[in-house]
Amino acid sequence: MADPDNPIARLRPGGRVNPAPTTRRMGAGGRRRDGDAPEADPRTLVREWHAMTPTERRTAWVELVDWVTWLHDRYELATEHRLPECWPQHPGLIEELSALKAWRHEIYNSIAPSGQAARYWHAELRLVIANATTAYAQPCRAGHKTPRHDALADPNTDLRSRWLSADPLAAVPASLMTAGIEQTRGGDRIPDAVIHDALHRGDARPLGQQVADFVHYDGFWWTPEDSTGMWLQISDPVFAADLDRSADRLAEADQAVAQAQTQRRQDWR
Structure with a gap:
């Protein structure tokens, strides 16, 4: 509880102990009325x-x-x-x-x-x-x-x-990232923050190093929903199987590229 004798505590956001000051808003004729809270x-x-x-x-x-x-x-x-x-x-x-x-x-x-x-x-x-x-x-x-x-x-x-x-989500506990999943995913939707944290912790993987629009997490494939901050679960089993096969092929290709780059670096030395 904020200390009423501490003026800083009264003024800090979340630490006010006095009511908000009286404000005005527009009334008839373009004038403001006393006593109304601001938008x-x-x-x-x-x-x-x-x-x-x-x-x-x-x-x-x-x-x-x-x-x-x-x-x-x-x-x-x-x-x-x-x-x-x-x-x-x-x-x-x-x-x-x-x-x-x-x-x-x-x-x-x-x-x-x-x-x-x-x-x-x-x-x-x-x-x-x-x-x-x-x-x-x-x-x-x-x-x-x-x-x-x-x-x-x-x-x-x-x-x-x-x-x-830099990452503004650094050090946010995984429990906070996942606490609202049941309320927000509706069985087939999941918040972006959960995918972000899972990728950071290695609990999820993208389809490929250059393909981030599909992510495998918690036994399912997910894809971002436009401008909502949510990911949608891929429910089509045929499409999900195609993504599994594509992920395997891309992983092999990524590994081959990495080996070729390593060999080139060794040849240059």
Whole structure:
């Protein structure tokens, strides 16, 4: 329970103990009426990474990287590497930075912006940055360096590419990925997050190294359902048998290619 005497606890998302402030919305004649709650802004919703669809997760990840790039440069976080460049490899930092981003959006885009809330946000930012180089990434911290233009994240395309290629689902327990299967799969549908985790753990396999539209998992073949974040089970036994045979042939071809590449490397030495 939030401490009512702690102003930061009252202002943090999920830690409010006071009712939301009175807001206005449009009434007759284009005027707003007092006492009505604002419409929810989907950009401010704090959601779990594993609860997003693949498209939502990719969009959220690009937006987070763009925001962290701005944060890194605006707050001079290159000084002493206060925000380690390897932040995407620390799942806890992904979560804390995501929450900071959502909270700042709530503060600066509210109907009645609060300077006090902004000050509390900056206090929390300093705490997150302190934790970044202690609780999360202490071994990753470099020695003191004077900030330079080439230390900025925005113009560093290689750094941005590394950040974008990181996995926002890293370290999410398999139990969370699979907890909602029975409610969502309907017997023949399964969430993308489950397939993603199974491939990562080696419990599923794609049809071939270059063919990812069919995945074998839990004794069945699955294929992605367009724009829903779900995979459909292949129920046709003839088609499933054809996929089994195709997977065997592709595995043999992949193995032959790998052996040829290994032989070429040995011949070049």
